Amino acid sequence: MSTVSKKQAANEQSQKIRILVADDHVTVLEGLVAIIGRQPDMSVVAQASNGRDAVARWQEHRPDVVLMDLRMPILDGVGVIDELRRMTDSARVIILTTFDSDADISRAIKAGAKGYLLKDAAREELLECIRKVYSGETSIPPSLVTKLAAGISSESLTSRELAVLSLLALGKSNKEIGVKLYISETTVKSHLRSIFAKLNVISRTEAIATASRRGLVQLK
Template sequence: MAELTAVRLVVVDDDPLVRAGLLMILGGAEDVTVVGEAADGRDAVDVVVRERPDVVLMDVRMPRMDGLAALRQLRDRGSPARVIVLTTFDTDELVVTALREGAAGFLVKDTRPADIVAAVRRVALGEPMLSPSVTSRLIAAVTGQGDDSRRRAARALIARLTDREREVAVAVGEGLTNAEIAESLHLGLATVKTHVGNVFAKLEVTNRVQVSRCVQDAGPAPG
């Protein structure tokens, strides 16, 4: 394994709170130096070309230019930076597309801080890095195994929800905040919070990313 020197890193995320959290986590590592940040893919390309980092931690869903388009532009420009895609959603199609476009790693946003730092280090050494959940889903997608059992399990959990709770779960799966769900479903914010709590309990999950996975695995309701 190659010896790791200080890793030059650029962080890209349109959510200022998420970006600040990542900067705090990664900036605290002695062997990582954050040399730039950006709030969308277009600025990310400019920052990466200018700063020439070793690793880029890049969100997917961003305004003006998304992470995959930015990844494609960096590849076309011959940038040597290794890109870790960071996202809330680990759908099979997104994983495969990101890897096809040249991503060196793929992490979901509920990854533990220590594991994010470890992923940056590994990718800087030229090793690929995937979240464990992403690895299992990718293997299943490539081999065609596990799809039916995962779908059946997810649908059994979704069946526990009331119609309104199912609507809320789908909205959570689309990445909407509680306030956005309240507006789209014409509900009070307190009511939405209650429904979200019920969804968490009935789906046996602890965060919104897991709700999204369950909704995605279940797929459309059978006709």
């Protein structure tokens, strides 16, 4: 290749959106790399299979955009965003995940994610999201914005209420919850009334289902 051709190739490469892809599922990672690699305006400069490695690869390559799963080994997506944001305010991160609860979306956006997309999104939607975030925009599908708004507008549960709710999800009785948290059954019932009101439910079963859907508890 001539010197002119080399310079031209280098210039074209520098004009592409440089992307770091991080996912702990090999088939997903390889698929994303292949899709992005076929785009004339994009280039995958690094890959990572866990959160800690993603931070290291970002420090090494300083990509324009990070496309990352939410739940990853060693350090999760929110943890990665926290570390990147401590290093620079310019890090642009897109969360690509299967989790769509308002709690998950809220955690990611509050941490500083610029995009949030589900893994079943169309290829064109994914590529458009990358381009928007690269240009400085925030990209969240309308359906997820609605969930995020619903979660923000509803009253937040206190740490004690979350503890009661977690034990409730494990099938514990009021008495067992009281013993575990060192509170009386009357206090447990008071917390449950508050939880039901905040979640807009009328039963223990409905409370557990709603809390699970919102990502407040994780059922075994």
